[in-house]
Amino acid sequence: MSEFWHDAGGAFHPVSGPDYLPVKQLRDLQLHRLQVMVRRAYEKVALFRSRMDERGVTPEHIKTLADIALLPYTVKTDLRDTYPFGLFASPMSEVVRLHASSGTTGKPIVVAYTQEDLRVWASVMVRTFAACGLERGDIIQNAYGYGLFTGGLGAHYGAEALGATVIPISGGNTDRQIMLMKDFGTTALCCTPSYFLRILERAPEMGIDLRALPLKAGIFGAEPWTEEMRKRIEPEADIKAYDIYGLSEIIGPGVGTACCEQNGLHIFEDHFYPEIINPQTLEPVEDGQEGELVLSTLSKQAMPMIRYRTRDITALYTESCPCGRTIRRIRRISRRSDDMFIIRGVNVYPSQIEEALLAVEGTAPHYQIVLTNDGTMDDVEVLVEVTPEIFGDTVGAMETLRRKLAASIERIINIRVKLRLVEPNTIQRSEGKAKRVVDMRNK
Numbered sequence: 228m229s230e231f232w233h234d235a236g237g238a239f240h241p242v243s244g245p246d247y248l249p250v251k252q253l254r255d256l257q258l259h260r261l262q263v264m265v266r267r268a269y270e271k272v273a274l275f276r277s278r279m280d281e282r283g284v285t286p287e288h289i290k291t292l293a294d295i296a297l298l299p300y301t302v303k304t305d306l307r308d309t310y311p312f313g314l315f316a317s318p319m320s321e322v323v324r325l326h327a328s329s330g331t332t333g334k335p336i337v338v339a340y341t342q343e344d345l346r347v348w349a350s351v352m353v354r355t356f357a358a359c360g361l362e363r364g365d366i367i368q369n370a371y372g373y374g375l376f377t378g379g380l381g382a383h384y385g386a387e388a389l390g391a392t393v394i395p396i397s398g399g400n401t402d403r404q405i406m407l408m409k410d411f412g413t414t415a416l417c418c419t420p421s422y423f424l425r426i427l428e429r430a431p432e433m434g435i436d437l438r439a440l441p442l443k444a445g446i447f448g449a450e451p452w453t454e455e456m457r458k459r460i461e462p463e464a465d466i467k468a469y470d471i472y473g474l475s476e477i478i479g480p481g482v483g484t485a486c487c488e489q490n491g492l493h494i495f496e497d498h499f500y501p502e503i504i505n506p507q508t509l510e511p512v513e514d515g516q517e518g519e520l521v522l523s524t525l526s527k528q529a530m531p532m533i534r535y536r537t538r539d540i541t542a543l544y545t546e547s548c549p550c551g552r553t554i555r556r557i558r559r560i561s562r563r564s565d566d567m568f569i570i571r572g573v574n575v576y577p578s579q580i581e582e583a584l585l586a587v588e589g590t591a592p593h594y595q596i597v598l599t600n601d602g603t604m605d606d607v608e609v610l611v612e613v614t615p616e617i618f619g620d621t622v623g624a625m626e627t628l629r630r631k632l633a634a635s636i637e638r639i640i641n642i643r644v645k646l647r648l649v650e651p652n653t654i655q656r657s658e659g660k661a662k663r664v665v666d667m668r669n670k
């Protein structure tokens with residue numbers, strides 16, 4: 228079986244079948260589901276109905292997949308404005324689970340699931356784990372936060388449905404995470420990539436070599452990270468670091484995943500329909516071009532979502548994947564338009580700085596970007612930790628590295644930045660999503 232599916236470790240779960248649907252069949256299924264979903268959203272959700280009425284669009288106008296372009300976009304503030312239950316398409320008697328995400332300001336956004344939605348959610352997480360080479364017999368340590376955040380329970384039920392053994396440890400308590408990884412023989416760890424950096428750092432202090440443990444896979448998501456970061460992480464723990472993608476507004480984790488090829492992420496297109504648009508003009512871009520990812524749910528009952536603007540910047544791949552999956556891939560998401568900052572008129576993403584830093588030997592993958600303004604001009608200072616070996620080196624060697632890093636950043640973002648090398652262990656570590664940018668400018 229493994230040879231036929233060209234999959235990592237031979238893991239193939241029957242639930243993964245839709246990953247390999249013939250394209251024509253997949254498109255037919257998507258169109259059918261889109262029509263049903265749009266009708267449901269129009270009939271049950273006041274906001275969708277009024278937006279469609281404004282445009283003179285009815286569910287009958289959806290005759291092809293391309294007709295999705297007739298439909299209005301949905302944005303995050305729509306979820307806030309209808310807080311708490313305004314976008315639900317099911318009566319509460321059919322809603323069996325609520326999750327909420329805390330925004331940085333104001334009311335959280337609330338999402339809902341019917342029993343059928345939970346079944347779909349577990350199935351896309353099974354397909355995620357299977358694509359990452361996991362199967363029955365694997366021991367999955369789930370360090371995503373349990374609770375209102377979708378990460379913990381999303382991964383949990385998927386791992387159980389896969390038939391793996393789940394360790395529901397939730398986030399934090401790094402020493403205990405490492406102890407259990409060793410004592411329980413964890414083969415896969417679910418967490419944010421930045422939390423794994425903390426684990427990588429702490430394990431040797433406890434006298435534990437992660438490379439000697441059975442750990443073989445990291446299922447890393449919930450924050451943007453770069454290919455350079457993956458290349459740093461993998462050899463340090465002798466694992467494959469898989470990128471997974473999801474967002475609460477659509478379902479939680481399980482929207483898409485890397486496969487054994489580790490080149491982009493497959494979107495579970497039978498449930499989530501992807502489009503890429505130009506965020507300025509809101510027009511669709513050509514396949515392969517960069518833009519903002521827009522997702523529509525195709526099967527969600529309790530809370531269907533029409534053309535949700537994710538703010539994530541990516542591109543759809545035009546070529547098929549050697550793994551054999553027919554569901555399309557998007558490029559790794561290392562940029563979110565929300566993370567972008569503007570410095571002296573230039574748009575900069577933290578991931579561009581990460582890329583530039585990690586391209587240079589001698590840096591540790593811990594950095595922080597500090598934005599200041601002296602009253603006349605914006606300034607960027609990048610703090611980056613160096614390895615203990617480099618830190619103990621001569622002043623001259625440090626200065627050479629500093630210049631090299633500053634030049635590497637300038638090459639990518641075309642702005643001169645201040646760069647400061649700091650001692651190992653000075654930048655705050657994160658147990659969840661890392662805070663890469665500190666903006667001290669007066670707004």
Ligand SMILES: [Zn+2]
Binds near residue numbers: 487
């Ligand atoms: Zn693939």
